[in-house]
Amino acid sequence: MTELKSGPTLAVCMIVRNEERVLERCLDGLDGIYDELCIVDTGSTDKTVEIAKRYTDKVQVFHECNDELGNIIDFSAARNRALEMTQADWVLQIDADEVIRQGKELIRTHITREDTDRIAMIIRNGCADNDVLSGRLFRRSNAQGYKSAIHEYLEFDGRAELDNRLMIENLPNKEGKETGSERNIRLCLNQLEEKPKDSRTWYYLGSEYLIKHDFAQAAECFKNAKLHDNYKQGKYHVRYYLAVSLFHCHDWPGAVDAANEAVDIDDRYAESYCLLGDVFFTLEILDKAKLAYEQAMNCSPPSDALLGTKPWAYQEHPENQLKKIADLCDA
Template structure:
């Protein structure tokens, strides 16, 4: 059985070595598609024995990734970004060999991807390994997804593997989000608006602090039959924060929080959000109970099983401050 590792890159001379070295021994072929690097990325890739293909960027991430797949010879594909690397979990090769020879119908493997800059947060669940089959390709100009063009894509979550993402510089995020928004809007201009883009449009507008537009598209995303299950909690994060920024009444936000808590009862975030909302409405004792639940969920080992999270230690300091304020108010009223 052969395994091909693939990358699409541009100016990744600093991050690519770590990623490739972390996967050494787990692939037989290395393909790097370069979309216009002006640094030493191509030289770095060739040093590791990669077959490097020059690719004229077309404003479509799926097209670039699928170009790499068209040149891959392996039975299985490892497709990572240059700023991602393997940390632990055993042999990837042995795992894929097991899937290859076990007779399973699994097409793709979901892995846990942790953000190096925010280790407290739950891992993102992403597909980074899949069979090399003509019908299994990427779709979407931005936030590209692996799909099976001739039917349902059968996936499996490999909990044992831990991969790391080195993250984006904060100052670079607006540029990245603006680029993604421009690419999505260009694709919509060519092909029309699709349900699959509503969530990503909301995400871009939210990150760019365009809160009315974020509200518009996250509402469409929630009504759409096309949803991304591992991202669903973020739908409610975007909705709640955008409502807050647009000065929606606390009562309306409370209703959304109740829905989110019912869907994600193990997440600390929505108990914390609800605590802030009801405390602003004067329901202080109720807020304390919600904050207590928030803290318990935050420190639970089970939190790493959640598909999404956005509370970190800094946010929990805000929760602690609000708890102190509430106790002072309650003591002062006695």
Template sequence: MDKLLSLCMIVRNEEKVLARCLDSVQGFVDEIIVVDTGSTDGTKEIAGRYTDHVYDFTWINDFAVAKNEAVRRATSKWILVLDADEYLDPSEKNDLRSFLTGLDAGQPLGISVPIYNCVESVTSGKFIESSAIRLFSNLPTVYFDRPIHEQVVYRDGELPLRSYPLSIFHTGYLDTVRKEKEKSSRNLNIFKDLKGLEEYDYFTLGNEHAILKDYKKALYYYERALTKKTESMTIFPYCRYQIVLVLIEMKRYKEALQYIEDNLKRWPQYPDYYSMKASVYVNLGFEEEAIELYTTALTKADAPAGKDKRFWLITPSLGSHIPLMNLAKLHQKAHDFQKTVYYLSKLVTMNVNDHLVLFQLLNILVPNESVASVLNFLGKIFDFGRADHLVKLLHVSLLLGNKELCEHFHQACVKQNIEMLAQQQLLYALVFNEPDRFERHLPEAGSGSSTGPLNKLIFLAAIVWKREDFSSYLSPSQDESDPSLELLQSMFATLFHPEEVGVDLPFDVNYISTLLIDLFKMGYYDSYDWLIQQYPQYYFILANILGDYFYQNNHLQLAVDYYSLLLDQKQLSGPGYYHLALLYLYQGETAEGLQFLRSAIELCSHESHWYIRYLKHSPATEEKKEIARQYRDRFYPYVQINVVEQLLKGQA
């Protein structure tokens, strides 16, 4: 065998991701073996562009058999196994080949590598790490065993193992991908015929049921996976982690905290369980205590205990993105905008691709700082000479509706010959009130797949410029959260011909709310007033939603204006009362704050953390004792949690 490394894959209907995988292995491998188990899309054609070794194989519900079929055709010294929804970091190819060249391929060896499982978008930087044997010596005695969650084994005994830091990125467990491929249902069908289940099998069964949100079964299998034998297996910390996640989803916070405390004793040097404990405390209403725990998590991450500088146990997100994001949220809720900006800035610096965080940061900075100051701040994080950075900044500026920032980054894009996408052209036309530009780019904007955002832009333009004819450009959206085309067309017709519609107007309150918010951001206040006046029967519902939006986005005076109007009409919702309570409490006006908080609790008695807020701020009164009694009655599973028990101590 003169070749060093063969990539062996099994695939089926992977046309959306296969090219990314095969592009990433260029320079890593000397040959590519692809075994297709029955694709009906363009998978085989894509594979054929990269290799002549594409083979058909009849699927028999056994992953090991299929993978062994690929492995037996390999002619290199070493085998690399990837799934189509995985890919490598091209910068690591020379190091890997040098590493493999220095090993004896004539001896059985399995090489465990880290797998970074993306939990949001590929660019989010958020993932959970696992590990598996994906590299091994190409010997007849080394092969895959077991029909699902197959393992590399050695026929003549235990397979010698070592580790190597080859980064494999996996996107197959993103929700959208799993929905398309229905992997969990397929995997569970294979498990039905599997005999002699072991700890690893129970762990993977737990994972499949957790993905399907069947948390009761997931917990059952995770707990079966935890035996004395498991403590020496690599799945042990991951199994305990998954148990905590499932218990939190089931709101069994007492048990979750018991696991967390035990895990902190086992792995005190890592940030993971400080963050998880903080998340439980937030759910319970102990936000100040959660801030302290999230801060501890960041401190642990900044001082890794291990020689390899690995600061996390399960996922780096629990020592980076998660505590930073939650600290930003908690400080914003407490109206400490200086600390909010600090943590959001760290998040943007960590991942400049996170548009949502950048939007949240600028949403605080822009109303309170000069444009020059904002640009100076952004210049320390972004490279204004890079096209991708400019496009991001222009896009977020357009979403904010800030004309000065939009114009600055638009001119910078023009200088670098960067053209805006068609939908960005439409948004730019709206921000700058240019109907001719909008109409010019509208036909080409419909060629993309993002029909939901396009429909909203069309709706906004029709409202601003009173263009009923724009309704012909509305199209169905593939996003289930968007209104149907029929509903959109009905609402469109209602706006321009209300006299022709009966009493029951077609209406989507959340959709109209987002239109109102966008009109407000872009400064179309007359259109904002006109739109809200078209739905007088829904006015109080819209006013509550808008008041909450303005409160959460730091337009506090506007929020108070809406809340005051709703108070006068006795139409204020529970969240509105709660937000007013926070405003007064953080200003030190405790009596008024507690009065609003009592009203909030009366309207939303299921919000357990509101009771905690009341008990933490209230002096010893009969009313406090009554709130404590109500909490005990309604949330008795939480009463024996230590932090709750301490707060309730002394209350009748």
């Protein structure tokens, strides 16, 4: 059990289900940083609850977020229950299959600050290409609760900043469980039955199909996200990933149009220029490909890119492609 600290208090809030293979790894990695550990179990049938109770007496079993078959249908309800269990000054949100990969020693320093209310950090899912930023460390009094049944987000009123020295890494073990992709597609489809014009849900559904390489289905989802266009944070990414999906469907004009729309929304990202370059390179329109890759070379990853950037798009890919173009022109 973690020894209590002086000064502002920190609670770790978690939701879990059937995580006996990974829970101890996560909790052992958190030792020394929290004052309170609050765990909500949404219906484990293994030893998850037993393991959790070795670390804290604040463990609740909560089934109201599940359907009649016991499948989770509302992640925000479970998150909010965990948040209600604490009166700590600050909260760190982490999942059982995650670990603090770097920056653990900075967390206690951040919660003593008066000039910010939320700290965004890197969330790594497999590799740097899949990195996203998420405000997982936040002042509890400014939190207004989690929203959305799937890909839940915290409504928050306060000052936020990024500390990219902090990283949480996702290391899942889905043996004997519904895969994350299957679950996410199921929940997105459920949510779209209630909110068919929700661009955010269409975006995340498209992202799941993109991972599965179902590019035609992904493109339709991103088209719907763009049609309703009410996901403010995702306006650029909706169009970029639509361009990616159409590229893989060999719809060259559609890919170019979507990529250009992404550039018009935010020209700081190299990804859309790389996509344009890849289309023109594939079509052997080398002058346009060269221009697009050169524009990508002039970009740096935006510091506020909450939905992530692709490291290869900044220098590596456009540089390699420009060398190929130079070799073809010299041949």
